[in-house]
Amino acid sequence: MTMIVNTQNFEEEVKKSPLPVVIDMYATWCGPCKMMAPVFDQLAKDMAGQYKFVKINIDEERDLAVQYNVSSIPTFLFLKDGKMVAKETGYMNKDALVSKITGHLG
Secondary structure, eight states: EEEEEEETIIIIIIOOOSSSSEEEEOOOHHEEEEEEEEHHHHHHTBTTBBBBEEEETTTTTHHHHHHHHHSSSEEEEETTTTTEEEEEEOOHHHHHHHHHHHHHHO
């Protein structure tokens, strides 16, 4: 299941997560972000228990977007043990995103 994260719950939900975390940095007005949403939600179901999937709206959470140097969207952040290990930008099909997740997070 995909969870919406903000600055208030970021530390608890992302930094302290026992699972590796995949973050979808998005905006509601972004066409490629809208195309990625069902793919991301499906992977959250398919890979539940292995990885945690969260979404961050960059318009509402500018500080997090700046902190992770997000300059275009969609951007996917891959965090393990609370630390970012990789960042990927742009639309990807399901297989490509799975490949990035497993490649970056094991």
